[in-house]
Amino acid sequence: MWAEAVKVGLEQHAKGDLKAIQYGTAGFRTDAKLLDHVMYRMGILAVLRSKLKQAAIGVMITASHNQEKDNGVKLVDPKGEMLEQSWEALATKLANAKDDELDIVLDEIAQSQGIDHALPSSVFVGRDTRESSPRLAQAILDGIKAVEGAVIDAGIVSTPQLHYLVVCQNTHGQYGEASAKGYYSKISQAFKAFRGSNPVNGRYSPKLMFDGANGVGAQKMKEFLTFLGDSIQMEIVNDGTQPGDVLNGDCGADFVKVQQTSPKGLEKTRGERCVSVDGDADRVMYFYNDKESGQFAMLDGDRIATLVAEFLKELLDQAKNVPVACVPTGVKHLHHKAQDFDIGVYFEANGHGTIVFSDAAQAKIRDTAASSNSIQAQKLAHLVDVINQTVGDAISDMLLVESILHAKGWSIEDWRKAYQDLPNRQMKVRVADRNVISTTDAERQVVTPKGLQDEIDALVKKFPQGRSFVRPSGTEDVVRVYSESDTQDNADQLAYEVGLKVHALAGGVGEPTPKP
Ligand code: G16
Structure with a gap:
């Protein structure tokens, strides 16, 4: 059964005596040099998971905000969620198995989960722009091939794009078309429809500075701009194309949040609305330097959550208080909790989050939009499509914020004045x-x-x-x-x-x- 998997593992992707590693908040993450065998094995595991779920599974190679020399891998479940927690333990066990015990551990997993080997499988593999990513992607493809799984190589994508692809595939196109073009078209059309023809409103102007963290976010934003036309006027810095550009090096959402200062290239901006994404473009951070004083001000995930929740409340015309829940760090916890609500708004302060709508809430929004003349209902229906509900998505979240600021006619200063943060x-x-x-x-x-x-x-x-x-x-x-x-x-x-x-x-x- 596992002869080929063991052979290729031993010959090409051996673990040797590397120390144990654990599936953490966002998968396996460490120095890229230590990850080859982990990737190979996660390729195999993804095939087993796909067979079990009878659905497409995603594998994303990224270490997100970590330094360039690190890398990592996270598995994406059929509905776009992070890998189910009980499988995190299986992933850890498989990653740490001795080379000559790979078949024993694979057998244990397959048997304990009742996996039918005759069933087909399908695995989407995506990667960020790290130098080590192509090599590690190859290890995953080798793992998938060793157990005769079917692979869809998505190449360089942002983490949220990979989640989106998996969900589109598993909903047979109901969520959208399972391609990069499908992703850009769906979101940009909804963004333009929500906003209407005038990109300016009140003190809102469509001009924006974008810090791409020298990573995949910059690449994908450039592609996105061709779909957004003049609905947004953006200048991209830290796009990873200049000599000396380093992924997340003095730039990106994590740098801005932790250092509470402008990233490289945007230090001298005055009064301009600026946005930073992280190394795999699932976190977003807004900031500006005051027109007169140059004083730095940051609008983080907390600000985005309150902006969005307040705006949705206005659209829904509900004056009731919004219930609040708390969970440990990690969007995997937040996402599940948010699904307990008709509309769940979740953001970590680091800018990682999204909004999820229950099926019933979505159906009601779309029915009301279609059957009434209510502009509010139609706006809400467009907004639902601006949001990438499958996972936190820096670019979709940014367009959501832009939509709301535009609707309110707000400058970034107006947004900051909504409430005072404690330092x-x-x-x-x-x-x-x-x-x-x-x-x-x-x-x-x-x-x-x-x-x-x-x-x-x-x-x-x-x-x-x-x-x-x-x-x-x-x-x-x-x-x-x-x-x-x-x-x-x-x-x-x-x-x-x-x-x-x-x-x-x-x-x-x-x-x-x-x-x-
Ligand atoms: C990952 C998770 C985030 C979480 C972060 C925490 O982010 O996806 O939900 O906030 O880890 O990391 P730490 O525990 O190190 O603060 P990312 O963007 O690095 O994948």
Whole structure:
């Protein structure tokens, strides 16, 4: 049964004595040099998953916001969700199996899941622009081939495009046409229809600066622009074509969020609406530098969530409060929670999120739009199609924000004035083993190491309106510290002091992180 898989594995994609790796928040992610065998095995696993689900499965090669030398792989389930959690454990087991025990582990998986080998399979494979991605994609294709799976090689795509392709395929075109052209056409048509013929409205102008993080987002945005015509006037920087351009290097959504400053190439902008995406274009961050003072201001995922939720409430003409739910970090948790609602709006502060509509809500919106003269209903129906509901999508989210700002006639300053954020700070602390930190209450309370939460509580009390949270990263080998307080200095100081405690109690490595 597995003879070919074992042979190719041993001869071309051996694990050897590489150390164990774990399927984390966004799949496997580490130094690209350590991933060849993992990719090969995930190709095989995707085929098994496809046979089980009798649907297309996606495999995306990317390490998103991580540095260029890293890479990673995440599996996409039939409805566009991240891989089901029980299969994360199977993925980890398979990735860590000894080379000569590959057949035993594959047998275990196939038997425990009741997989019928006679069934067909179909796997979409996509990759980001990292230098290591083509080689790693080949390892995945080899895995799929070794177990005679069928593959659709999507080439270089953004992560959300890959999710979109999988869903289109599995809904037999109902969600859209399963191609890049289908993706651009659907979203751009809805965007133009929502907006109407005049790209200017009130203080809104269609001019926008776009930071592509020197990655796939820049490439895909360029393609998208040919469909958007003059509905948007965009200048793209950090497109990865200039000598010395480095993926996520001093640019991109993660850089802007964490450093709270403009990315390379946009430092000198004044009053212009700017947007940054991350390395696989699933996160988006808005910002601008004040016209007069040059002061940097950021509009993150929280701002997008409130803008969208408020606008949907207006369109639906409902004055009721919007219920709020909390889950641990990771869109995989948020996406599931959001599906509990008729309309679920979810965004992480890092700019990763989307809006999901239940089938019933969508049917009602479309019926009302078709059967009444209500402009509100028609607008809402267009807006549903601007949104990539399959997963957080930087470019679709950006067009959603642009739609709402246009409808409100708002400049980016108007948007910022909607409410005042407390100053905040994010910080990384390097520790020997990030898993010594465990948390509860949707990652808002530290359980271990013992005593750390008491120290955090004591520090927080010293700062006006202070809050601080600590959690292990799911994508990098670090512990993340978040803090907020009444002033930026206080937020920085609180993060610094909490960082020192983490360093001391959780096995910090090297010097503690200096104060920002
Ligand atoms: C991935 C997840 C995000 C999550 C992030 C957290 O992002 O898809 O939902 O917010 O990891 O990473 P960490 O735990 O390191 O802060 P991405 O964009 O890197 O795939």
